[in-house]
Amino acid sequence: MKKNYSPWLHQLSDNRVHERLQADIETNVAIVGAGIAGISTAFFVLKHTNKDVVLIDRFKLAHGATGHNAGYVASYFERGFSSLVEEFGLSLATAGQKEVEDAWELLDEMYTEAGLSIPFSRFIGHAGLSTTDQVWLHLENNFARREGGLTTEKITIARSVSFLKQIPEKYSGLYKIAPHTDILSVLETDVQNYIALLSYQKGCINSALFCEQVLLYLSRTYPKRFRLYEHTPIDKVVLKHDHAILDGGSYTITTDKVVLCTNGFESIKIFNESGLDVDTKFHHLVRGAIGYMSGYLEKMNKPPTAISYITDAPIHVDDPYAEEPYFYLTRRVYEYEKGTHHNLISIGGPELRLDDRTPYSPDSDFPDEMMQKIDSFVKKTYDTEPNKKIEYQFTWHGLMGYTRNGVRLVGMEPKNKVLMYNLGCNGIGILPSVCGGKRIADIVGGATLGPSIFDVPVK
Numbered sequence: 485m486k487k488n489y490s491p492w493l494h495q496l497s498d499n500r501v502h503e504r505l506q507a508d509i510e511t512n513v514a515i516v517g518a519g520i521a522g523i524s525t526a527f528f529v530l531k532h533t534n535k536d537v538v539l540i541d542r543f544k545l546a547h548g549a550t551g552h553n554a555g556y557v558a559s560y561f562e563r564g565f566s567s568l569v570e571e572f573g574l575s576l577a578t579a580g581q582k583e584v585e586d587a588w589e590l591l592d593e594m595y596t597e598a599g600l601s602i603p604f605s606r607f608i609g610h611a612g613l614s615t616t617d618q619v620w621l622h623l624e625n626n627f628a629r630r631e632g633g634l635t636t637e638k639i640t641i642a643r644s645v646s647f648l649k650q651i652p653e654k655y656s657g658l659y660k661i662a663p664h665t666d667i668l669s670v671l672e673t674d675v676q677n678y679i680a681l682l683s684y685q686k687g688c689i690n691s692a693l694f695c696e697q698v699l700l701y702l703s704r705t706y707p708k709r710f711r712l713y714e715h716t717p718i719d720k721v722v723l724k725h726d727h728a729i730l731d732g733g734s735y736t737i738t739t740d741k742v743v744l745c746t747n748g749f750e751s752i753k754i755f756n757e758s759g760l761d762v763d764t765k766f767h768h769l770v771r772g773a774i775g776y777m778s779g780y781l782e783k784m785n786k787p788p789t790a791i792s793y794i795t796d797a798p799i800h801v802d803d804p805y806a807e808e809p810y811f812y813l814t815r816r817v818y819e820y821e822k823g824t825h826h827n828l829i830s831i832g833g834p835e836l837r838l839d840d841r842t843p844y845s846p847d848s849d850f851p852d853e854m855m856q857k858i859d860s861f862v863k864k865t866y867d868t869e870p871n872k873k874i875e876y877q878f879t880w881h882g883l884m885g886y887t888r889n890g891v892r893l894v895g896m897e898p899k900n901k902v903l904m905y906n907l908g909c910n911g912i913g914i915l916p917s918v919c920g921g922k923r924i925a926d927i928v929g930g931a932t933l934g935p936s937i938f939d940v941p942v943k
């Protein structure tokens with residue numbers, strides 16, 4: 485059995501001091517959860533308001549999903565844009581999608597202001613589609629994007645497919661035709677199943693290292709207004725009408741606002757003095773799933789990329805032996821030891837759903853069946869050199885909090901506005917966490933925001 489060890493945590497500093505909460509304290513804004521959502525929320529609240537901010541983590545900064553993801557920067561939701569339009573209408577869905585796409589600029593703003601130099605590559609990434617239904621779905625998504633005035637994704641369909649003549653006129657201008665071999669070449673595979681290609685702006689970053697570096701910047705820039713407390717689990721949040729009290733074990737934090745950036749599926753108990761049950765609702769808003777990934781090093785002889793392979797298997801995430809509906813792969817420059825440079829290939833896909841409130845243990849080993857799934861996918865699709873034995877330096881898993889509709893929850897709890905959320909990792913969460921942080925800062929700063937797809941449901 486292999487351990488849970490990610491390439492992102494491997495690059496964090498060994499000698500940072502981890503301060504615990506050691507007295508009762510008061511603050512204006514307490515942020516629970518120091519992953520990319522917590523650190524982005526702290527960044528924008530500190531930048532755009534004069535509030536004091538305390539960031540708290542039950543373990544260590546960026547050791548949750550942020551330290552166990554694929555580090556793949558993407559702006560899509562794990563559901564098609566057209567289904568967002570169905571649920572929210574064209575105007576709200578477009579505004580929500582645009583907010584996530586604009587988070588590229590917010591990420592740049594954080595990177596530049598913090599004076600970072602860690603690798604952050606950007607390129608056009610690709611997804612290979614393998615069934616006619618998948619092609620229809622993405623044509624419809626692209627159609628809805630055009631209707632909403634968003635930049636359309638580039639869709640390329642193999643000249644050899646049998647359904648070319650059946651593509652409705654309304655999709656014209658939304659796709660290109662190309663030889664099948666061109667599509668396979670972009671996907672860097674010989675597997676003939678992939679008949680179409682979806683291409684859009686993507687990137688790669690170590691989001692844990694990013695958080696660590698932004699933390700140093702925040703500590704330097706706001707020494708009087710900002711504090712991080714690690715190894716401080718918050719078990720209870722007591723909501724009063726104009727403040728909250730957080731139970732941090734031996735000590736408490738009294739705060740005007742509390743923002744949960746806890747990913748979602750965590751054992752926090754919420755007591756609301758108004759009597760309406762926020763706690764039960766909160767725990768039903770998100771369900772957990774474990775995502776599994778592996779990574780290996782190879783010579784640095786190809787440029788960074790991100791490729792998803794959407795297979796023709798049905799979606800069935802709660803059976804560890806089921807075939808995976810998709811795999812995703814990134815290739816990026818990676819420094820395993822100081823001064824050495826390799827390409828790191830990381831591959832994910834297998835997921836396992838957790839029941840409501842089932843605890844997730846980050847210390848559990850990496851299951852052999854997930855290892856085999858990833859290894860056989862890589863050898864069949866990407867690294868196809870005959871008889872090659874791949875040495876995986878890293879195997880890791882992480883918790884994903886999925887909201888009911890796959891859209892991150894950002895904003896005030898309608899039953900008590902002292903409580904706010906920026907959570908629900910939903911598979912793709914780096915950019916949504918960042919724009920969620922800006923949205924929270926706007927609300928804390930007194931802005932009145934119109935309705936959005938990220939709003940917390942009233943019921």
Ligand SMILES: Cc1cc2nc3c(=O)[nH]c(=O)nc-3n(C[C@H](O)[C@H](O)[C@H](O)COP(=O)(O)OP(=O)(O)OC[C@H]3O[C@@H](n4cnc5c(N)ncnc54)[C@H](O)[C@@H]3O)c2cc1C
Nearest residue numbers: 517519520521542548549550553554718775882909913914
């Ligand atoms: C396997 C995997 C692959 C992924 N791939 C991608 C990807 O390629 N691209 C992408 O954009 N997104 C990806 N994601 C999702 C992305 O990583 C997350 O959406 C993002 O990191 C979430 O950040 P977060 O800050 O909301 O949560 P986290 O990073 O999980 O942070 C939550 C923090 O809250 C703390 N916490 C929880 N409860 C308490 C408590 N009671 N008291 C104190 N602290 C508490 C935890 O210790 C943790 O540090 C992936 C996720 C996984 C698991």
